[in-house]
Amino acid sequence: MDARSVATQILTQVIWHKHSLSDCLDTYLPDLNDARERALAQNLCYGVLRWLRRLQALLQCLLKQPLKDKDSDIQALLLIGLYQLIYLRIPPYATAATVNVTRTLKKTWATGLVNGVLRNFQRKSDILLAKVDTDISVKLAHPIWLLKRLKKDWPTQWEAVAQANNSHPPLTLRVNNRCLSRDAYLEHLREVGIAATPTPYVDSGITLDVPMDVQNLPGFTPVKSAEVSDLKINQASQGGWVSVQDGSAQLAAQLLDVQAGTRVLDACAAPGGKTAHLLEHYEIDTLLALDNKSDRIPLLENTLSRLHLKAQVHCADASQPDTWWDGQLFDRILLDVPCSGSGIIRRHPDIKYLRKPKDIVALTIQQARLIEKVWPLLKPGGKLLYVTCSVFAEENYLQIQKFLSQVTDALETVLLADWGHALPIGRQILPGENNLDGFYYACLSKTN
Ligand SMILES: C[S@@+](CC[C@H](N)C(=O)[O-])C[C@H]1O[C@@H](n2cnc3c(N)ncnc32)[C@H](O)[C@@H]1O
Known part of the structure; x- marks a missing residue:
């Protein structure tokens, strides 16, 4: 072949x-x-x-x-x-x-x-x-319905978004701050001749100048004991120094603002990129990571074991808490919902042809059900971070606006930031801006 x-x-x-x-x-x-x-x-x-x-x-x-x-x-x-x-x-x-x-x-x-x-x-x-x-x-090599929708939601940026969708994405890493600092890892990369720069807006991101096979990155995979000959390799021998994660996705952990010793629900967790980042970043008492697809649970478990992290992992439908919830409220909820993926087309160009408008309708129904069902599990004073990798208003601020109109105990915590675009609710990064993936974030607080 x-x-x-x-x-x-x-x-x-x-x-x-x-x-x-x-x-x-x-x-x-x-x-x-x-x-x-x-x-x-x-x-x-x-x-x-x-x-x-x-x-x-x-x-x-x-x-x-x-x-x-x-x-x-x-x-x-x-x-x-x-x-x-x-x-x-x-x-x-x-x-x-x-x-x-x-x-x-x-x-x-x-x-x-x-x-x-x-x-x-x-x-x-x-x-x-x-x-x-x-x-x-x-x-622009986009289906007509997709261009129309981009134009409706982003009247001045739609063409730049389409062009970014056709561009080559960078390889961005997240440094495991439990093992070493971003500066220390940048130094390791420099020593082995791999050119890279800090990713903007996040404190553990590194973007490589040229994508490469991650298995060849220092400290990515464990080093076999026979190869452990000097101190630096010894430090890296367990692996798990870095993970692949776009800078936009790395914002989730920072924005969730978790206090030490609290309970966190990651309601849609597989393959575990954000779960792992939360555990690397905070001292969390209990992190319950759910996903309803049984074939994705091993991906989540592998992510955690490669990084030597621990969470309670369950295969369950987050929108049916009576099947898995023990009745204890959560201080923080990360709701990284299933979405159209319209913000990450540059990484998954098949999305342009495999997604259809009717899929977006089905996804918005799923998203609405998820937020409605997990909201009651949040403590008064607690925060829920809603995340998508979509650029469509229906999956993003319109979805959250509708939810806020239906409940009396939720308020938006406005995300003040120098990245992305402020929307009527939440913020959006468009694909390609600062070389980041397209992501939407909205933070909601529960009133007492
Ligand atoms: C955007 S992905 C999550 C990515 C993950 N947070 C990360 O950073 O690696 C959405 C996930 O939600 C899961 N999912 C979809 N519906 C769900 C539900 N009702 N309950 C729990 N998980 C669900 C999907 O299987 C998928 O793995």
């Missing part, structure tokens, strides 16, 4: 069978033994999905007649070929390697077709690109 054949398989699954990109990467990438081939396959999948609408518009101009459904793999291969020609400075033999995939797919009848389409594009690329780009949804 080679990178282009594997990318063809993955893209066929995502585009035509609606599977998620991250699931398909986990399934198919291990078929490639060589790390560079894996990196190329991943790069091709992300790139094609970022620019899918534009690539499909070009392909439509280039094919004399549409391909049959059973040949969606050939279509995926053509999209890869076009992506390479437009967006990657890959030498001409890459086209030959692309054409050769028709043999791996056992569809040699398509060899001439793939070759012809790609050569034809090379001859007419300027004319074809100018033609398809007259449609703004093609030029």
Whole structure:
């Protein structure tokens, strides 16, 4: 197997069978033994999905007649070929390697077709690109409904948001302050020649200049005892010095403002990024971490065990407290609800095509139910932090505004900050601003 054949398989699954990109990467990438081939396959999948609408518009101009459904793999291969020609400075033999995939797919009848389409594009690329780009949804490679919604909620920023959605996200780390300080970790990175800078607005974030395999970061994974030869490696031997987490997501722990010795509920916790940050950042007496998807509980447990942290972990539906709650109120609740993910499209470009408007309606109903059901579990004087990685008003301030209109014991604690945009309720960071993911935060306090 080679990178282009594997990318063809993955893209066929995502585009035509609606599977998620991250699931398909986990399934198919291990078929490639060589790390560079894996990196190329991943790069091709992300790139094609970022620019899918534009690539499909070009392909439509280039094919004399549409391909049959059973040949969606050939279509995926053509999209890869076009992506390479437009967006990657890959030498001409890459086209030959692309054409050769028709043999791996056992569809040699398509060899001439793939070759012809790609050569034809090379001859007419300027004319074809100018033609398809007259449609703004093609030029920005976003579905029309998504652009319309961005325009409605962000009338002056929508185009910048769409452009940020097509950009490459940085690799941002969160330093485990129980092990070492951000400055100390920056020094370790400098010593091994990894260029990085502090992430703005958060006290434990570090953004790498160039993304890399996290397994090769100092102190990420435990060092085998045979390799422990000097003091510095010895300190790192347990691993767990850093985790991958965008700067926007790192704001949650800071904003929750937990006092020592208190009880905290993390109602939607898996895979545990924010749970772990809370435990690294505060001396919490009891942290109950819930998630209702049983297959995500091991992810949460692995996050905690890699970082040597402890929480009470339960698989339960947070919106049905009678099935799991012991009757003791919480001082703080983190409600990081399931959402459209419209703020993290640059990390998950398949969201553009897999999400549909009806999904957003279903998500807003789930979100409303979650906040309504966990609110009674908060102590008077306690705080609830509502979080989404969405940029849509319906999932964000409109959702919280509606909740506030229905209860008498909730007040907004206004988040005064120098990041993001103040909304009628809460604050929003738009994707790409200060190189951060798009996140929404609202903090509510319970009156006595
Ligand atoms: C945005 S993710 C949480 C990310 C997590 N807080 C982190 O920082 O790693 C939302 C999570 O909520 C979970 N979820 C959805 N509905 C839920 C419910 N009714 N009760 C508990 N968890 C739920 C999903 O399984 C998903 O893992």
